[in-house]
Amino acid sequence: MKTLFYNAKFYSLDEKNNTYSAILCDNDKIIETYKDNYPNIEAQKINLNNSFVLPGFIDTHTHSFEGGLYQQGVDLENCNSIDDILTLLNQANIISDMIFAWRLDENNLKEKRFPTKQELDKVNSHTPILIRRIDGHSCIINTPAEKMILNNNKLDYALPDNGILSGSLNDIAAHTFHKNLDNNAILNCYKQAQTIALQNGHTTIHTMIGDANQSILHYPLMNEHLNDFIIDFEIYPQSFNLEQALKYKAKRIGGCILADGSFGSFTAGLSQAYQDKPINEKGKLYQTQNFWDTFIEQAHKNNLQIGVHCIGDEAIMQIVTAVNKAQLKETKDLRHQLIHCELVRDDMIPEIKKAQMYVVAQPMFDALWGQEYGFYHKVLGEKRYKKLNRYKTLTDNDIIVTGGSDWYITDLAALKGINAAVNHHNKNERLSIKDAIKLYTVNAAKLSFDENNKGMIRKNFKADFVCLDKDIFSTNSINIIKVKRTIKNAKIVFSTET
Ligand SMILES: [Zn+2]
Ligand SMILES: [Zn+2]
Structure with a gap:
């Protein structure tokens, strides 16, 4: 099926900085580009309403599973005090009998410290709570979480009494929480990631799967389900396990x-x-x-x-x-x-x-x-x-x-x-x-060795586009530009327009 996208300024991003006013696609590929006028051809015609179009964005490094998971949890980014944190945790969604919170930056709190295990226990003394620091390299847990971690892992030492875990303990804690989710909950995290990616104009995202140590976690599950998603996920077995990576043909x-x-x-x-x-x-x-x-x-x-x-x-x-x-x-x-x-x-x-x-x-x-x-x-x-x-x-x-x-x-x-x-x-x-x-x-x-089919608007490339409401090359402030539409394989997959 042919589709003509018109009434836009397409930035090719090629070496010659070509721009186009219309693009003809066949199935998922660009088959023709038009500088000014386009001929009257048999095709579905889509009016892009004066958009400024770039190649679909590719994010080359995400932790989409964690992102999709924490998106359903508590975002602590705007907290200014320990009290703010505890109030938000009190209203948290419970996901598979656990509470997840993220983006805590203790430097933004007036107390300049993490909440204590005892403070978290007051919020909830029976549901495990995991709070990730903004950089993902430390976390804070409550007593039920501590019990869960000790039950799930053979540790021959006690966890720090203040509930603050960093280094390998941070990995073990996150791994334990993530491991207790079922396959449906896992795939849901990626669906959540896809929704956010499309809203922001991405058509491909690279995503890390694994506990950063020996386990590639649900890599085979995602590998099997890649075709269920609209966007392209480039998946990484995030571990040191070469044997497993080779086994799954990564x-x-x-x-x-x-x-x-x-x-x-x-x-x-x-x-x-x-x-x-x-x-x-x-x-x-x-x-x-x-x-x-x-x-x-x-x-x-x-x-x-x-x-x-x-x-x-x-x-x-x-x-x-x-x-x-x-x-x-x-x-x-x-x-x-x-x-x-x-x-x-x-x-x-x-x-x-x-x-x-x-x-x-x-x-x-x-x-x-x-x-x-x-x-x-x-x-x-x-x-x-x-x-x-x-x-x-x-x-x-x-x-x-x-x-x-x-x-x-x-x-x-x-x-x-x-x-x-x-x-x-x-x-x-x-x-x-x-x-x-x-x-x-x-x-x-x-x-990802896709330079001959992605990343530019060019003949024989994928019809992956992001339509912006303003011209990024002639605006003073990029941060007011909005994504109007995302087009993947010549199909509109996100739109703010009716
Ligand atoms: Zn990372
Ligand atoms: Zn990193």
Whole structure:
């Protein structure tokens, strides 16, 4: 079936910056583009009402299951005090006999601390409560949750009495809560993710599945159900288990498998100590160089694309070094991913380039924490905070940067990421509007080897579009632009218009 989309300005994002006024599609593909007038052809005709159209957005890094799950739970983002938190928890939805809350930033609370286990027990003394910190690297639990975790795991030690868990205990807690959901509840989380993705103009999202350790959790379940979804999910077995990844014929392995933690939890692995911490506190490297060398060599040998979470310069260098060793043995175009890749010293750039690695960035991290005298500045100091999230420097050095939300950490909304990349707090790292859009289109398509069918509006490419109400190339503020419609495979799958 042919469909003609007209009455719009289509930005191709190709090398020549072509724009079109109409596009003809056959089934899910673009078969013709028209600059001005289009011929009278037999086709279903869809009027796009003066929209400005970009290729459908691709978010290259989400935790869609957790995002979809926590979306049904309690959002603590706007809490200013412990009382605010407890009030919201009192009204929480109960999901499979558990309470989930997320996006807690204790720095925004007047008490500047987490709620205690005792305070949470007063809210509910029989239903397990899990509160995730905004960066996902710490959590707080109540007594019923503690019991559930101890019953479900063979731990030969007690949990911290204050109910605050970080590092591997944070993973164990989250894993225990997630494991107690049934298949229907799991698939529902992805449906929730899809709804939000479409509302914000995405037609493809990369999603991490697994507990970041040995288990790939419900990866096979999602693998079987991929065709039940409108959007394309690019799935990642997020674990160190190569055997399982190969068994399920995954194209890649990893995701937020951790080389280090986060700045917020003072666990990002640094070459020099944190600014306002005791001397020599350099964060945490979760694995040895030897571990990464072996793991990455094996994955590379088996033609798996590798993605690793690395934030501090020392952690990033561990991964880059291991990939360079593997590339030296046999050079392959596998597009291995440095996920987050926040603190990049100048001398690291040639090494990243040599490794032919892609940087999977979260521009919203800069918007949230990158302001002068903001969090990054405070913990890293004047000199280092200028070396964070170096989108422009990387791009200028021909290192491909892609955009991701790390949803549930930040909103699943590419326009917010584009806005953040254009308005980077460090003027030297600001991207042009086109380069910022490319993070979520052209570059993102390359990450999954889809550069010949996604990420541009071009003949023989997928008919995946996002229709905006304003022209992103001539507006002063990207943050007032709204997604009017999302079109996937030439079908309108989200619309604010009747
Ligand atoms: Zn992540
Ligand atoms: Zn991560």
